[in-house]
Amino acid sequence: MRFVARELTENVNISPGGEGKSFIRGILILCAVFFAVYFALIVMVDALISYVPEKVDRALAGIFSPYIQTPSEWETDRQRIEGVLSSMLERYDGPVYDFRVDILDHDEMNALAFPGGNIVLTSKLVESLESENELAMILGHELSHYRQHDHLRGLGRMIVFMGLMTVWSAGTNSNPLGQYVVNSIGTFDLKYSRKQERLADEYGLKFLVTRYQHAGGAVCVFEKLQEEYAAQEKIPFLQFFSSHPLIGERIRHLNELIGSRGYEVRQQLPLTFDLPERSELPPS
Amino acid sequence: MIITNIETVPGRTIVEHYGIVQGSTVRAKHVGVDCVAGCQNTFGGELKGYSQLLEESRNEAMDRMIKQAQQLGANAIVNVRFGTSMITQGASEILAYGTAVRLE
Amino acid sequence: MADFLFFVVFVTAVFFIGQHIQKKHFASLEAREQALLYLPAVVGRKVFNDDDVERAWLVHGTVVxxxxxxKMMLAGLIKFFGGRISAYESLLDRSRREALLRMKEAAASEGAHMVVNVRFETSKIDGGNPSQQTTGMFEMLTYGTAIRLKAQ
Structure with missing residues (x-):
């Protein structure tokens, strides 16, 4: 047996196709697949949402309620807000829940609609209020979210989101790439949620006007928010990533509506909250 | 191409040898198979998806080894060995190597 | 947004650096393989007569x-859909060739005429953790018996 030295001419042990190219192709396919699956599921969720029985809504509320509790010091303020809410409920025509208001100790101005009709206002938002009309505008906005089933929609989206993330992590050992892709889907999807917010603003305004016969206070809340977030709005492209339309835009839209529908802006009913200092430490 | 895992090809005479040839591949199954295998892992038994994966990989590694041998002008590979090593979860490397020879 | 931009820049930079290293390594492998082409390495051992052997000793080559x-990002992508993970194929191929070359170089430096009974081993010496952004380490080991024949 004799040795003959021969050279290999090509490397057969590497699959054809450059690494850079297959990376870009992979990303594009991944995005396409994730987007398609996500939006298909979302369309399904949206179609099913109006059929969700009240029982499910109540059960969901049960999950969140232990985390949403108004500190006992703020009970009287909470009841005052609920008083305003009940005066508005006469004109509410959406699905009926046991509406309840809670004040959450938080250093950010925000209002949220939780399943089961639990409207949550942050303490900072409550303290900034100067009139009943402003409060009514906020409550009207949240009531419209219930009218549009947005609280369930948001939850449905969250579940779809988490599902995608779980599948990705299981298949790839939590490679960070998928997180970026899923997040980018979220960014595109925010466009949709901004539309919902805009609708909620419009309904909120209608609630306010039918309740008080004028649109005073509708814009004030947003002006306060704008002041609060003045710094943020200077960042370019922020609108693209923000779940709510930029506040300036919302004010403009509301003013336009008030002008075009010929609503009057009259004296507001003064109503202020001075939340007492809490004795216990906030749950963290 | 005659392939054996002994020193010779019985009944034939080796006239020339060309040194080591090797073929290897790293492959993975899609996420669905990973998930099913993950569940099956709890109960044990054959993981069909992964059996198939390794079978395919081994064939591919053999193919690549044969291609190398062909490049060298060999018509047989003797003393073939296999190796398997885990690279990442659900992706294994299969290696096949042997001595490329020419039979009379 | 900022960390996404950082991610893009980082991955692009790693891509170019990694591909450059890979290209250089392949070029170096080809040149060194060419130089050692005369030295046969075989898996079996029936390539010499026992009477002709002057000396036999163990040689090995290893690389981590x-x-x-x-590569990890790309592997993650492909793992999701299934298929050949070429990013790791190129890595393992060149490290195996490197280990083989190091073994041959060790044998040649002591005047061997051939290496017989060559074996390859791959072992993972660190699992790696994608969430901590590491890929894991592999050791490629090649070993065999170097044979020096008597002068004719």
Whole structure:
């Protein structure tokens, strides 16, 4: 047996196709697949949402309620807000829940609609209020979210989101790439949620006007928010990533509506909250 | 191409040898198979998806080894060995190597 | 947004650096393989007569490698859909060839005429953790018996 030295001419042990190219192709396919699956599921969720029985809504509320509790010091303020809410409920025509208001100790101005009709206002938002009309505008906005089933929609989206993330992590050992892709889907999807917010603003305004016969206070809340977030709005492209339309835009839209529908802006009913200092430490 | 895992090809005479040839591949199954295998892992038994994966990989590694041998002008590979090593979860490397020879 | 931009820049940079290293390594492998082409390495051992052997000794070549961040990202992508993970194929191929070359170089430096009974081993010496952005390390080991024949 004799040795003959021969050279290999090509490397057969590497699959054809450059690494850079297959990376870009992979990303594009991944995005396409994730987007398609996500939006298909979302369309399904949206179609099913109006059929969700009240029982499910109540059960969901049960999950969140232990985390949403108004500190006992703020009970009287909470009841005052609920008083305003009940005066508005006469004109509410959406699905009926046991509406309840809670004040959450938080250093950010925000209002949220939780399943089961639990409207949550942050303490900072409550303290900034100067009139009943402003409060009514906020409550009207949240009531419209219930009218549009947005609280369930948001939850449905969250579940779809988490599902995608779980599948990705299981298949790839939590490679960070998928997180970026899923997040980018979220960014595109925010466009949709901004539309919902805009609708909620419009309904909120209608609630306010039918309740008080004028649109005073509708814009004030947003002006306060704008002041609060003045710094943020200077960042370019922020609108693209923000779940709510930029506040300036919302004010403009509301003013336009008030002008075009010929609503009057009259004296507001003064109503202020001075939340007492809490004795216990906030749950963290 | 005659392939054996002994020193010779019985009944034939080796006239020339060309040194080591090797073929290897790293492959993975899609996420669905990973998930099913993950569940099956709890109960044990054959993981069909992964059996198939390794079978395919081994064939591919053999193919690549044969291609190398062909490049060298060999018509047989003797003393073939296999190796398997885990690279990442659900992706294994299969290696096949042997001595490329020419039979009379 | 900022960390996404950082991610893009980082992956692109790693891609170019990693591909450059890979290209250089392949070029170096080809040149060294060419130089050692005269030295046969075989898996079996029936390539010499026992009477002709002057000396036999164990030689080995070893290399520890890890994939880069880009390769890990690419592997993750392909793992999701299934298929050949070429990013790791190229890494393992060149490290195995490197280990084989190092073994041959060790044998040649002591005047061997051939290496017989060559074996390859791959072992993972660190699992790696994608969430901590590491790919894991592999050791490629090649070993065999170097044979020096008597002068004719």
């Amino acid at each position: 490698v890890s994939g880069d961040y880009f």
